[in-house]
Amino acid sequence: MENPNPAPSDRAPIKLNMVGLSKKDYDGAPSTLCKGCGHNSIASQIVQVGFELNLRPHEIIKLSGIGCSSKSPAYFLGMSHGFNALHGRMPSVATGALLANHTLKAIGVSGDGDTGSIGMGQFKHLMRRNVRMVYIVENNGVYGLTKGQFSATAEEGLQLKYAGQNEFPPIDLCMEAIIAGCGFVARSFAGDAKQVRELLKAALSHRGTALLDIISPCVAFNNEDDSPKSYGYGTKHEQPLHELGFIPYAEEISIEPMQPGEFRTVRLHDGSLISLRNLDKDHDPTDKMAALQRLHRAQETGEFITGLIYYNPDRPSLAEVEELDTPLAQLSPERLRPGREKLEQFLQAYR
């Protein structure tokens, strides 16, 4: 058994959350990624968020495609079912799994190659269908497992030892998501643990697909300080859009006093609230064109903006469109097979 994590023992001072689990219960297997990989810090934040939000591990599924990023679901939430799919095909698998049981919470982890190249079609169609899940792209602009080729999100003109110079413009996954109809589009930086955590919490409450494009530097193949997806560059050029504070609905709502004009509060579908500090005064996350313009501007100035870039909670999720009620995976045999008389009756029209 992979990390069976028996119920917490009574060897006291372990802190338990509201569902009786310790933070350790949200761990996965030990990571086999490189030391210092941005992906590992994202995995730690997922563990932390699971603990803080009192998630029941059996109600979560974690999915991924192929690549370094896609290995990481093994390194968190060991008590949740995991599905390491095919390269670029996680979106379709997630769609199917969540049609079978739309009451599950899904966390998908993909990479820039997995999403931006081989999986672009499935990525766009997942957004278009608004499948309810958190879709994390651990974005480092490079193919790590095959030793350093450019991915489609690599910056034009970027110079790497193995691959030489990148001649093509990058695909901005946040822009692609907005255009495809995604209602929760955020960008963050793996080094900014607090922001990653807050965005994750908000994303888990969104009623549709929530995209977190997290710049996650590759320590082995794309960490030159002048590369926009390196730690050095990230810490210097990160431009937070908002400060986030997330208050789960289950708790009493108490937020810091808001300065008029500085905060924007958005009620999430499940009733929980997300409050945003609008550092970039002219950015309104509910304005689609403004979001696209802001991304475009950032691309031109070589910065990456972080925070919730676009938010629209109004589109129904796929499960809602399909009017799913009892999870299809849990239907009783009587509801799956009509009675004998139904067959006889039906065939009358074919006589």
Added chain:
Amino acid sequence: MNVLERQQEAGYATSSPVINNFSLVVATANGTGSQTANLTLLRSFFKMGIPVHGKNIFPSNIQGLPTWYHIRVSHEGYIARKPSEILVAFNPATVAEDVQELPAGGVCIYNADLKNLPRREDLIYYPVPVSELIAGIEVPVKRKPYIANMAYVGVVAWMLGVPLQVVEEALGAQFDYRQKLIESNMEVVRRAHAWATEHLRKQDPYRLEPMNKTEGLIIMTGNEAGALGAVFGGVSVAAWYPITPSTSFMDALREFLPKLRKDEAGKPTYTVIQAEDELAAAGIVMGAGWAGARALTSTSGPGISLMAEFVSYGYFTEIPAVIWDIQRVGPSTGLPTRTSQGDVSFAYTLGHGDTKHPVLLPSSIEECFEFGWKSLDLAEQLQTLVFVLSDLDLGMNNWMGQPFDYPDRPLQRGKVLSAEQLEALGGFARYKDVDGDGIPYRTLPGTPHPLAAYFTRGSGHNEQAQYSERANDWEGNMARLARKFETARSLVPAPVTLHNSSARVGIIAYGTTRYAIEEARDRLAPQLPTSFLRLRALPINQEVRDFVAAHERVYVIELNRDGQMHGILQTEMPEYAARLRSIAHLDGLPLTAQWVQERLLKEEATL
């Protein structure tokens, strides 16, 4: 000498009528609505109690290219394709060729507006003055061409002696009993019939007489039957990408599910998703099967090419799902609207690495229905992908059949552990062969137990589903998968065998080639008695081996170029490789009995 005298001279006088035994072909242009007229004829004959079958030979085109509809009636019950004696010539583009193909003494019913009708001395001609017959009928301009086709229905009814009341009943079924449509169409039929009665003299020998051989039977397409089977098999997630000739499978599923599978509150117990391509369709059913839904997709050859990566994945990770492949002619785009059995060897071992999949081989609408529900059972029992290989001929054409038998067993959900079972067992290992049948236990996401979770991966794994590159883990797992496939032999539908004690020659076939073979066997019986084994699934069981052992020579007859099933059987039974002989052929059309007969005799003569 008039036609009648010529006929008498040629020896096919009207005095010896040919009753309930002929083929008729209707030649029209695609998109002119002739399908309604053709199905009206088919249903009329069926309602007269005469065994009948129709085959639509249509183009990959929306409008304009030629299409032929073949109807065979046979009092003996033979329904294989047979060259036609009667032609309804309504397509100027093909009329020259169509007329040439008729045998001497054949009948040509033609649209009198045709300018280029070839005249043959040895044929009987009946005109249909279409423009005259539809003049003044009140229908929207758009529907004029549709109505025009009803004119030949009237003349054919006159020629064969089909009561107009029967035509009206057939039309009713065709138009879902919408009175206005029935009336305007029937008006044309009546006018044409009256015109023919007044102006034509029957000179041909062909006639229909009522029988009782279709009593209690139904008539349906294979795709409809398969979809209905899936509905009763509890399909809950279906995903697909449109492709001829499988599209009508999903059309039927989407029509039937709302009628049969809404719960008391009117909520659907299913979902059908049109995916962005076949890759995604396969991914959706994989995800759904993994999470505990009964999942299927339907496609055709080009689709399973795209699905190959998920099929390899599904084999290795052991996820239940069903793929219906309605075969058309490949390779490549091939002939999208013609039939074949060309995907057999591809489907059987689809995927990179060592992969094998159960393949069900329906030959009739009854089997489409049965395999429709059974495939979903097998997928979950075996925790693997199951292919159902139908073909365009079966899937898209209307066939007679017995009303379907209700499933004779409850839904088989396979080895799925509940939270209570996990508690009692103290955990489980996802890929461990506990029962010795190669089939492990699984849990579904959402199972409320801390020991329920496991990690599904297409990479090397051990019994606990943990990542492993160890040599013995790899080999042990693959050996277990092979063992599981052995278990499949006894679970998949067994073959149907007709043993003939005096036969030294056996025939093995599968799917829709059976109709030509059954007719050929009857015709050959006096000179070449044969036994017949009809495969209904792969992998084969002992019965197939015994059948081959009991005959000196066994011909494997199939509708592809390379003898794909022949190759599979030789590999499965190397000890009988020399005894198995291939008769294979593919031109896009269903086999005829005559071709089977001639090929068998030729093979036997050259021994």
